[in-house]
Amino acid sequence: MPVSTRSQIFNGDQEDKSSTQRARPRTHQEDTLMGPSPLRNPHHGLKEKMKSLTLMYEQHKLASAVLRNTAAAAATTTTTKGEAPRFTTHPSIDLLDTCRKEAADGNRAPALAAKENTGLPPRVEDVKENYLVGNEKIVGFSCPVRKGKVEARRNVGVARRLSMGGLAMQSELKCGGGDEDAQDQMEQANQDSNKVNNSSRILVFVRLRPMAKKEKEAGSRCCIRIVNRKDIYLTEFASSGNDYLRLKRLRGRHFTFDAAFPDSTTQQEVYSKTTAELVEGVLQGRNGSVFCYGATGAGKTYTMLGTVENPGVMVLAIKDLFTMMRQRSYDGNHAVHLSYLEVYNETVRDLLSPGRPLVLREDKQGIVAAGLTQYRAYSTDEVMSLLQQGNQNRTTEPTRVNETSSRSHAILQVVAEYQVRDSAMSLVNRVGKLSLIDLAGSERALATDQRTLRSIEGANINRSLLALSSCINALVEGKKHIPYRNSKLTQLLKDSLGGTCNTVMIANISPSNLSFGETQNTLHWADRAKQIRTKACEVNEERFQVPVLDLDQSKLLLELQKENRELRVQIARQQQKLLTLQADSLAAHSSPAPSSATSMLSPSPSQVNEKGRTRASIFSGNCINTPKSKKRGAEEMVRVLQRNVKALEAEMERMKKEHMLQLKQKDEFIREHSRKCSMAPSVAAVVAGESGGRRVVTRSSLRSKESSTARNELKSPGHRFQSPAPTAKKRSFWDIATANTSPSTKTLIGSRKTRSHATAAKMVPAPSMLLQGMTRKNYAAQNHLQAERIAVAKAARGDVVAASTTAGDAGRPSRSP
Numbered sequence: 049m050p051v052s053t054r055s056q057i058f059n060g061d062q063e064d065k066s067s068t069q070r071a072r073p074r075t076h077q078e079d080t081l082m083g084p085s086p087l088r089n090p091h092h093g094l095k096e097k098m099k100s101l102t103l104m105y106e107q108h109k110l111a112s113a114v115l116r117n118t119a120a121a122a123a124t125t126t127t128t129k130g131e132a133p134r135f136t137t138h139p140s141i142d143l144l145d146t147c148r149k150e151a152a153d154g155n156r157a158p159a160l161a162a163k164e165n166t167g168l169p170p171r172v173e174d175v176k177e178n179y180l181v182g183n184e185k186i187v188g189f190s191c192p193v194r195k196g197k198v199e200a201r202r203n204v205g206v207a208r209r210l211s212m213g214g215l216a217m218q219s220e221l222k223c224g225g226g227d228e229d230a231q232d233q234m235e236q237a238n239q240d241s242n243k244v245n246n247s248s249r250i251l252v253f254v255r256l257r258p259m260a261k262k263e264k265e266a267g268s269r270c271c272i273r274i275v276n277r278k279d280i281y282l283t284e285f286a287s288s289g290n291d292y293l294r295l296k297r298l299r300g301r302h303f304t305f306d307a308a309f310p311d312s313t314t315q316q317e318v319y320s321k322t323t324a325e326l327v328e329g330v331l332q333g334r335n336g337s338v339f340c341y342g343a344t345g346a347g348k349t350y351t352m353l354g355t356v357e358n359p360g361v362m363v364l365a366i367k368d369l370f371t372m373m374r375q376r377s378y379d380g381n382h383a384v385h386l387s388y389l390e391v392y393n394e395t396v397r398d399l400l401s402p403g404r405p406l407v408l409r410e411d412k413q414g415i416v417a418a419g420l421t422q423y424r425a426y427s428t429d430e431v432m433s434l435l436q437q438g439n440q441n442r443t444t445e446p447t448r449v450n451e452t453s454s455r456s457h458a459i460l461q462v463v464a465e466y467q468v469r470d471s472a473m474s475l476v477n478r479v480g481k482l483s484l485i486d487l488a489g490s491e492r493a494l495a496t497d498q499r500t501l502r503s504i505e506g507a508n509i510n511r512s513l514l515a516l517s518s519c520i521n522a523l524v525e526g527k528k529h530i531p532y533r534n535s536k537l538t539q540l541l542k543d544s545l546g547g548t549c550n551t552v553m554i555a556n557i558s559p560s561n562l563s564f565g566e567t568q569n570t571l572h573w574a575d576r577a578k579q580i581r582t583k584a585c586e587v588n589e590e591r592f593q594v595p596v597l598d599l600d601q602s603k604l605l606l607e608l609q610k611e612n613r614e615l616r617v618q619i620a621r622q623q624q625k626l627l628t629l630q631a632d633s634l635a636a637h638s639s640p641a642p643s644s645a646t647s648m649l650s651p652s653p654s655q656v657n658e659k660g661r662t663r664a665s666i667f668s669g670n671c672i673n674t675p676k677s678k679k680r681g682a683e684e685m686v687r688v689l690q691r692n693v694k695a696l697e698a699e700m701e702r703m704k705k706e707h708m709l710q711l712k713q714k715d716e717f718i719r720e721h722s723r724k725c726s727m728a729p730s731v732a733a734v735v736a737g738e739s740g741g742r743r744v745v746t747r748s749s750l751r752s753k754e755s756s757t758a759r760n761e762l763k764s765p766g767h768r769f770q771s772p773a774p775t776a777k778k779r780s781f782w783d784i785a786t787a788n789t790s791p792s793t794k795t796l797i798g799s800r801k802t803r804s805h806a807t808a809a810k811m812v813p814a815p816s817m818l819l820q821g822m823t824r825k826n827y828a829a830q831n832h833l834q835a836e837r838i839a840v841a842k843a844a845r846g847d848v849v850a851a852s853t854t855a856g857d858a859g860r861p862s863r864s865p
């Protein structure tokens with residue numbers, strides 16, 4: 049089917065040459081009367097001739113069967129086809145009219161007339177392919193049909209409605225007329241419909257793409273004409289050269305499909321006519337699949353995926369699916385699972401999480417790719433991003449024909465599950481699967497690239513499409529064995545083609561006469577696919593009764609969920625406001641040279657940078673454009689601010705505790721110091737008395753006292769820390785924090801060198817300051833103890849030395865503190 053033969057390629061070349069030989073423009077009338085060009089390739093039409101011979105036997109059978117049912121067929125034709133004059137605009141119909149007139153006159157046999165018009169030798173095929181004049185019926189590029197299948201096909205033809213079963217058949221047959229034959233047909237159709245149990249056939253649509261710029265530049269002409277949005281007329285020109293005037297129409301071919309879309313058709317229109325009904329079926333629990341088929345560059349990917357401005361069938365179907373599920377779901381819940389794979393060079397790959405090739409297995413559900421990732425998506429946006437991700441992983445390469453040629457067959461599977469309320473007491477759980485397939489394009493080796501990987505890809509694409517055509521043939525002919533296993537693609541399409549599935553095929557074609565061969569192939573196989581009947585599509589649903597209480601509870605649950613949603617939205621809004629306020633206040637409080645204290649309150653430089661970055665990212669144009677990034681930025685900001693607030697609170701708490709402790713220590717020190725000072729004169733008196741006049745107090749003698757004092761102090765935990773002298777100015781937290789650098793501290797440190805009582809009193813706070821610092825830094829308790837000992841010793845020594853010096857040197861009484 050998809051593989052173009054050498055003769056076609058050859059033919060094209062010959063046509064190119066012959067076009068230059070034509071001398072004079074011809075009118076349509078002349079064309080129809082003209083014979084074949086003498087310069088044509090001698091092999092031209094060889095393939096078709098061979099085909100015609102093989103089809104001859106079938107043709108005769110078909111003709112006799114048709115003649116037997118002339119009356120009924122004529123009636124059906126009148127209703128389904130409409131009046132003949134509507135086609136007169138197309139050259140091929142003009143040919144047909146001429147043919148008809150001559151046949152009516154009895155001058156010549158229609159087949160002969162056709163033959164002469166096209167200028168080709170008489171061929172049975174011509175009669176079969178183009179005209180069935182005896183029936184007043186235009187038959188498309190039909191294929192061999194077995195005896196006894198004609199009637200069945202007629203019934204099938206009438207019943208070509210998706211999921212409508214016998215009803216569609218009845219209504220259409222009624223339109224056919226009220227005669228006995230029609231009644232018989234109806235009965236027969238009913239019986240058939242009972243037999244096939246609502247089976248349906250593949251619906252086939254054709255979409256014509258606009259002429260590409262390259263094609264225009266190459267001087268190609270439109271060889272397709274769509275009439276009544278259903279009939280397609282394909283005209284073959286003898287020449288495909290630039291010289292329009294020398295073109296010669298060889299013959300016309302006619303096909304009828306469920307719908308044919310001209311090049312101006314919108315994506316939405318294509319979706320509504322082809323896939324919307326399938327989506328409805330999926331929501332009712334039926335499986336559905338859509339696949340695009342056609343030559344490379346014919347517009348399959350455009351139809352399936354589309355662009356951002358003009359989204360294709362995949363995107364529109366998923367959007368519809370989500371919207372309708374939300375509307376119909378009983379409790380607002382639904383599950384959509386998504387998988388996306390490609391068949392590239394006969395290997396199956398996961399497009400959502402690329403890795404090793406997947407193996408196909410057959411289980412109860414049919415053919416499945418083992419290990420294929422199934423993502424659960426909650427919104428259309430999520431599906432879109434997954435789709436985008438998958439497409440980035442898809443193999444596309446530029447070829448000579450298409451700059452973004454898909455080199456693989458891509459299959460997107462969407463499984464939708466939701467619950468609906470059937471009656472007051474019962475719920476129905478429905479599961480439906482929708483497969484959206486974008487096939488790689490059939491291609492001629494010469495049309496794309498003969499070298500390297502591209503040619504291997506092309507060969508594989510053609511091989512799998514050939515396998516697809518074999519399956520279509522086998523299905524149409526009603527064979528028992530369908531060769532699905534011939535390729536990975538057909539294995540994966542098994543459900544869609546011969547399974548319990550509603551299937552739609554969209555055949556994409558190019559209008560250019562340069563692609564005549566490919567277009568003819570596509571239309572031929574699309575026409576053939578029309579005859580495939582799929583099995584009765586079962587509804588996949590599960591019904592269960594729900595107690596009234598449960599129903600009430602579910603109602604309540606539904607309301608609560610709704611409320612919850614609203615509250616979440618409100619919280620989000622509040623957070624947004626808070627965020628803005630905090631950002632403003634932060635900006636207002638930040639100063640160029642923060643003090644150490646303010647540095648604790650204000651964020652660190654890294655934080656500032658981080659914040660700055662966050663704010664910048666929030667307010668930068670890029671992020672504003674996307675609500676997602678805006679939200680993410682806002683969340684990040686809130687998180688940073690919350691972290692800061694927590695850190696600051698902890699710091700404040702810790703400082704509060706420290707402050708309390710310090711105050712306590714100071715009180716203790718004051719008490720201790722005042723006690724010692726009151727003891728100092730008596731010590732001096734004792735010393736003077738003992739020495740009998742003068743006695744020098746040595747350090748060692750003092751040391752024992754120090755140690756005893758220290759030992760005594762240790763007994764009480766309240767004495768561990770020295771406090772500043774009562775005269776010392778009570779220092780605030782900020783002073784403490786800046787103690788090392790403040791001038792007051794320097795004075796204190798300098799004054800420690802002078803051993804006067806007054807300085808001793810001033811000196812005392814120094815260790816305390818150190819301790820404060822140490823406490824702040826969470827030093828171990830023993831360090832505090834040691835420091836305390838030193839401070840007490842120094843204080844005591846200072847007092848005693850001062851006393852002895854004054855007594856010894858000047859003989860004056862020691863000064864009391």
Ligand SMILES: Nc1ncnc2c1ncn2[C@@H]1O[C@H](COP(=O)(O)OP(=O)(O)OP(=O)(O)O)[C@@H](O)[C@H]1O
Binds near residue numbers: 311348351454
């Ligand atoms: N209906 C259309 N309207 C406008 N442009 C179209 C239409 N159909 C196809 N095109 C354009 O034609 C070109 C080829 O289309 P596309 O890539 O869909 O072809 P294809 O059949 O998927 O080819 P291949 O099999 O090589 O991947 C693209 O640039 C696309 O935008």
